[in-house]
Amino acid sequence: MQKQVIKRYYAPASTGNVSVGFDLLGAAFEPIDGSLLGDVLDILAETPQLSLTISGRYVHQLPADTTENLITQAFYAFEQALGKPLPRLSLHLHKNLPVGSGLGSSACSIVVAFYAFNDYFGRPFTQTQLLTLMAIAEGGVSGSVHYDNVAPSYLGGLQLMLPESPKLCRQLPWFAHWRVVLCYPGTVLSTKAARQVLPQQLSLAHSIAFAGTLSRFISALYSDDEQDAVSALHDLIAEPARLPLIPELLSLRQTLMAEGVAHLGISGAGPTLFAVCQNEALATETADYLQRHYAKNQDALTVVCRLATLGARALED
Ligand SMILES: Nc1ncnc2c1ncn2[C@@H]1O[C@H](COP(=O)(O)OP(=O)(O)O)[C@@H](O)[C@H]1O
Numbered sequence: 001m002q003k004q005v006i007k008r009y010y011a012p013a014s015t016g017n018v019s020v021g022f023d024l025l026g027a028a029f030e031p032i033d034g035s036l037l038g039d040v041l042d043i044l045a046e047t048p049q050l051s052l053t054i055s056g057r058y059v060h061q062l063p064a065d066t067t068e069n070l071i072t073q074a075f076y077a078f079e080q081a082l083g084k085p086l087p088r089l090s091l092h093l094h095k096n097l098p099v100g101s102g103l104g105s106s107a108c109s110i111v112v113a114f115y116a117f118n119d120y121f122g123r124p125f126t127q128t129q130l131l132t133l134m135a136i137a138e139g140g141v142s143g144s145v146h147y148d149n150v151a152p153s154y155l156g157g158l159q160l161m162l163p164e165s166p167k168l169c170r171q172l173p174w175f176a177h178w179r180v181v182l183c184y185p186g187t188v189l190s191t192k193a194a195r196q197v198l199p200q201q202l203s204l205a206h207s208i209a210f211a212g213t214l215s216r217f218i219s220a221l222y223s224d225d226e227q228d229a230v231s232a233l234h235d236l237i238a239e240p241a242r243l244p245l246i247p248e249l250l251s252l253r254q255t256l257m258a259e260g261v262a263h264l265g266i267s268g269a270g271p272t273l274f275a276v277c278q279n280e281a282l283a284t285e286t287a288d289y290l291q292r293h294y295a296k297n298q299d300a301l302t303v304v305c306r307l308a309t310l311g312a313r314a315l316e317d
């Protein structure tokens with residue numbers, strides 16, 4: 001029997017880094033067919049004890065014990081930050097994003113949970129306070145605080161993190177006609193593990209090159225210079241270290257770029273790959289190619305997306 005829902009909330013999938021902005025740039029995406037790609041959280045009732053049930057395509061990738069679920073942990077973190085006891089809730093999570101995928105799955109659950117609790121309990125936290133709580137929770141999963149999934153999943157669009165600024169992040173322009181193919185092969189790669197292979201230090205020359213590609217990309221976005229933006233898309237930090245974890249990337253990139261794909265990069269910590277296509281027909285062909293050559297099992301997911309301009313929100317019936 002269908003359970004009665006008091007309120008339903010949603011947060012979109014996101015791609016951290018967007019190749020040029022390690023830990024500093026992230027984008028929220030949505031399928032072009034109008035479907036939702038992200039986690040949905042239902043508030044079912046106020047109850048004597050907190051409870052969580054889970055359904056969805058990727059429920060089998062989550063811990064069986066729901067006290068270990070990020071949704072449960074987010075409730076207690078929210079309550080602790082508030083500093084006063086809250087009524088307990090009966091919750092249901094629709095786990096639509098694969099876990100350990102590079103699609104910001106943990107961030108998506110964290111964002112939908114904090115957004116839902118804040119909305120349901122009368123919005124006690126400001127946007128900045130809530131984003132900070134989300135980033136701290138995400139840091140608990142991946143081993144270090146990074147905003148490049150929580151910010152776009154919460155706020156939508158392409159978000160640039162602003163370290164040391166009270167604003168935390170700023171939305172950047174984007175090329176509205178770009179289509180991004182997300183291809184998750186179906187294998188799990190934990191963000192924590194993929195962060196352990198990263199270099200601990202960068203040389204001065206490397207740092208300057210990284211700053212150069214990121215600033216070139218951002219200035220090209222503001223200048224509406226599509227060709228320069230595409231040419232800037234190089235990952236000089238994470239990709240060299242993570243290539244051994246995703247050895248297919250180079251040959252897939254060579255093939256797809258020869259067919260006109262603007263860029264193929266690692267989405268977040270991988271193993272999802274994202275392909276930037278400058279028209280929809282090419283995106284459809286690219287999705288077909290990646291599904292045939294990169295998908296590895298039944299959990300695989302390939303989807304043609306556009307930038308999701310909206311982030312977390314309540315869903316009306
Ligand atoms: N609701 C949830 N969504 C995603 N991951 C969860 C959730 N609850 C607990 N987890 C755990 O958090 C970790 C998420 O791993 P991570 O590599 O950060 O995933 P992703 O890269 O997809 O965000 C896993 O150990 C997973 O079991």
Ligand SMILES: N[C@@H](CCOP(=O)(O)O)C(=O)O
Pocket residue numbers: 014016017022023024101102103104105106146148149191194195238267268269270
């Ligand atoms: N900047 C982070 C992004 C991790 O994204 P996820 O979707 O894999 O959690 C990183 O590259 O480690």
